[in-house]
Amino acid sequence: MALDPETFDALIDQVRRFVTDRLRPLEAQVEADDAIPADVIDEMKAMGLFGLSIAEEHGGLGLTMAEEARVAIELGRTTPAFRSSFGTNVGIGSQGLVMAGNAEQKAQWLPRIASGEVVTSFALTEPDVGSDSGSVKTRAVLAKDKNGGDVYRLSGTKRYITNADKADLFTVMARTGKEVGGRGVSAFLVPRDLPGVSIGEPEKKMGQRGAKVADVVFDDVPVPAVNRLGEEGEGFKIAMRVLDRGRLHIAAVCVGVAERLIADCVAYAGTRNQFGKPIAEHQLIQAMIADSKTEALAARALVLETADRKDRGEDVVMESAAAKYFASEMVGRVADRAVQIFGGAGYIADYGIERLYRDVRLFRIYEGTSQIQQIIIARETMKRGG
Incomplete structure (x- = not known):
């Protein structure tokens, strides 16, 4: 059951401020330390981020897939490591239990998973x-x-x-x-x-x-x-159902990272001068920004439409695979263009672009490689008769 619009808007605003004010300033520290600060994890628990997808009766927020996707997009605007700290509780680590667990199993584990007590x-x-x-x-x-x-x-x-x-x-x-x-x-x-x-x-x-x-x-x-x-x-069937949902979540994160990269590119291009004017005024820079924005908009639309269809109970095996395939490939292209737009600065650690370039490469591999998604898309398309 969806949250009422006012409550959900408040959640989105809270997550957005948390990402902007709390998480983004820590990105370089997390990269250097290879660890998420413990106090940040505690704040995530207090916000309910460990229980986004777990029903309210078990102590979670009980978000629909469409709501979860929108939250994931917001979380994508910082280094993906932050989301990963609770991502398994929200997705692949808990959803087998949510989908196939009996009442006793759910009562024993889900409240502690939702609170973050259990990872x-x-x-x-x-x-x-x-x-x-x-x-x-x-x-x-x-x-x-x-x-x-x-x-x-x-x-x-x-x-x-x-x-x-x-x-x-x-x-x-x-x-x-x-x-x-x-x-x-x-x-x-x-x-x-x-x-x-x-x-x-x-x-x-x-x-x-x-x-x-x-x-x-x-x-x-x-x-x-x-x-x-x-x-x-039944384990393989459970795993595939879990991955269907997880792929859609990852696709949403890819959209968020792409939107972050595009915003960074626009800001940099407006202040970096070459040939007597900001590089944003050069058409080939504009072309890279236009291509990135178009692809990000397409990925966002595919993710949110598929999430809505999943919430309606429709079969979205193909659509989830397509969303994950397109969005993960898309964000890789956007990250590559971002390095190009930043030029030498894009290759230097201080600007953070090279970090995101490395971060997004994994999206094309885990929870099913791009090649596996292609197989699923083709198989499901032929099964449905085109």
Whole structure:
């Protein structure tokens, strides 16, 4: 259920001011320290950002997809690392539970996820499994514990797991059946404190510093059977539903970053003089700004239209893939033009453009590469008959 317009407008205004006044001044510090300050995380919790997509009955804000997309656009106007600090709680780390969890599971976890007390992660990718996500090798074997209760013995390694370093709860995809492909995959809620769970050192990354990714190793972890999400063999379907929503959220963030970059380019071009006048008056600079603005407007329209359709209960598998594909490719082009417009300054760290250039490169990879989105778009288009 959507918030009333006045309440939602107040939320957007609060997020916009938080991004402008609080987060943007810290961008260089986060880049240097590779960490989000603890007091900023506390402020995010107090604002309810960890529970944007979680129902009000479980302590969240209960935003619709259209509302979440508009908030994500605002959050995109600063380094994406800030959003990542709570992004897994809003998206892939919680939505499996929201979509497929039973009443007891939701009551146990969702209020603490919404408050930020519990940080979640989504554990699908493995050392040998990326785009071919139906081929996971992590295995969960049903057994008995010492008291005769049903447990799954979980073993395997997950790679590049966002927020793994601070996660309290993992949604883990593991193979429970002998079937080849996604049909043999099941989903589990795995608390970090179970014996046999260990976290690797955070990876050194090209961009989005402050948002950590690391390996998660499960060594014969006893996961209670009551922690399974849905039935055996439903894990892959759950993962794909989670990613449909996550892709739309990421597309919205891409729009926000693009709008930030365009605003920075316009401001710089109006003050930087060459050949006796501001470079904004040179037509080839104007062409780059025009191309960037047009693409950003198109991406925004696609994201918001798809979000509205999702809220109406329509099938948006293709549209979500198209939004993520177009928006992530779009923001890469906008970032490249921004470096060109800034010239030498765009290559220097002090201006922040090179940082955003590095940050946005990941959008074309995670939650499904651009090539995977193309496959989904083509498949769904042919399925629907064009």
